[in-house]
Amino acid sequence: MTAHAPGRPVRAVLFDLDGTLLDSIPDLSEACHRMMVELGRAPHSIDTIRTFVGKGMLNLVRRCLAEHGTASDAEMAEAVAAFQRHYTEVNGLATTIYEGVVPALAALQAQGVAMACVTNKPAAFTGPLLERMGIAGYFGATVSGDTLPEKKPHPAPLIHACELLGVTVAESLMIGDSANDAEAARAAGMPVLLVTYGYSEGMPVDSIECDGLLSSLVDALPRIR
Ligand SMILES: O=C(O)COP(=O)(O)O
Numbered sequence: 001m002t003a004h005a006p007g008r009p010v011r012a013v014l015f016d017l018d019g020t021l022l023d024s025i026p027d028l029s030e031a032c033h034r035m036m037v038e039l040g041r042a043p044h045s046i047d048t049i050r051t052f053v054g055k056g057m058l059n060l061v062r063r064c065l066a067e068h069g070t071a072s073d074a075e076m077a078e079a080v081a082a083f084q085r086h087y088t089e090v091n092g093l094a095t096t097i098y099e100g101v102v103p104a105l106a107a108l109q110a111q112g113v114a115m116a117c118v119t120n121k122p123a124a125f126t127g128p129l130l131e132r133m134g135i136a137g138y139f140g141a142t143v144s145g146d147t148l149p150e151k152k153p154h155p156a157p158l159i160h161a162c163e164l165l166g167v168t169v170a171e172s173l174m175i176g177d178s179a180n181d182a183e184a185a186r187a188a189g190m191p192v193l194l195v196t197y198g199y200s201e202g203m204p205v206d207s208i209e210c211d212g213l214l215s216s217l218v219d220a221l222p223r224i225r
């Protein structure tokens with residue numbers, strides 16, 4: 001926790017969503033599978049889809065189509081429309097909450113720590129998913145991939161979340177699973193912890209510069225006092 005002065009209280013924690021709070025890959029993969037079948041293309045495995053998630057929906061769809069070369073605007077538009085339709089149908093059905101998440105969120109809430117969800121997932125999917133998984137009530141703010149013109153690894157969504165929570169960046173902590181989270185936090189000027197169980201676009205998570213690794217969100221609690 002080098003970026004925080006010792007003993008400095010953390011008043012807010014910003015959480016990444018996919019791969020940090022929720023294992024959403026089964027539903028994302030199902031939506032990609034149905035999209036590819038509809039387009040008459042060979043679907044990718046769930047392990048491949050896991051490496052495509054992190055920079056938002058358009059990037060996920062673009063990467064799904066990429067093996068036939070760069071998709072045209074028309075191909076992208078058709079694929080994105082198909083993905084949105086299919087993901088709307090399955091979003092939350094096979095998604096699970098990682099162990100340790102609810103106890104950690106409940107403990108932080110009891111401590112009076114403000115919490116926000118800062119995700120690259122589009123807002124149309126974020127709100128319904130948080131509601132379905134029963135964790136929406138923990139968050140005082142949600143910033144999605146299309147809330148602002150910029151998404152992670154740009155720092156703007158994190159800074160915006162702090163503004164919505166009424167805290168400064170200096171008294172906030174980011175917890176995520178990928179270089180997008182780590183780079184956004186660094187650029188915003190806040191410390192960042194990364195979970196070891198999430199999706200990091202195929203990069204070993206321990207190769208990403210951060211202030212600490214967590215095998216469970218409850219392991220973050222002793223650092224947030
Ligand atoms: O939508 C994505 O690509 C990833 O979303 P995340 O920022 O919650 O990990």
Ligand SMILES: [Mg+2]
Pocket residue numbers: 016017018019020054176177178198199
């Ligand atoms: Mg993530």
